Amino acid sequence: MNGGNDVEKMIAERAYYYFLERGGVHGYHIEDWYRAEREIKQELEAQAKKQQAEAKGKKEESKKTASKAVKEESAVSVEKKTVVKATPKKESSKSEPKAVKSTKSKK
Secondary structure (H helix, E strand, O other), X not given: OOHHHHHXXXXXXXXHHHHHHOOOOOOOHHXXXXXXXXXXXXXXXXXXXXXXXXXXHHHHHHHHHHHHHHHHHHHXXXXXXXXXXXXXXXXXXXXXXXXXXXXXXXX
């Protein structure tokens, strides 16, 4: 069966339930059908919206998890990098320049 036939079957069953609920009184089949149709469609729409919201939530959660994993992996790789220690430079034979006093006069 396809989806349309399933929905029609659901509507027919609900309408029949209303018929029985009323004590099997004939003459209200059209009202029962429209009531059942309206209710079933509302229920299916609500169910579809809920599924879409859940799917969206799962997608966003998946993105957050992936982002977190990338950040953690990046942090681990930074920790694993070799730290290079600075070695002191050998003093050169040339002398360092001496500080020069300013020749500006104070006013």
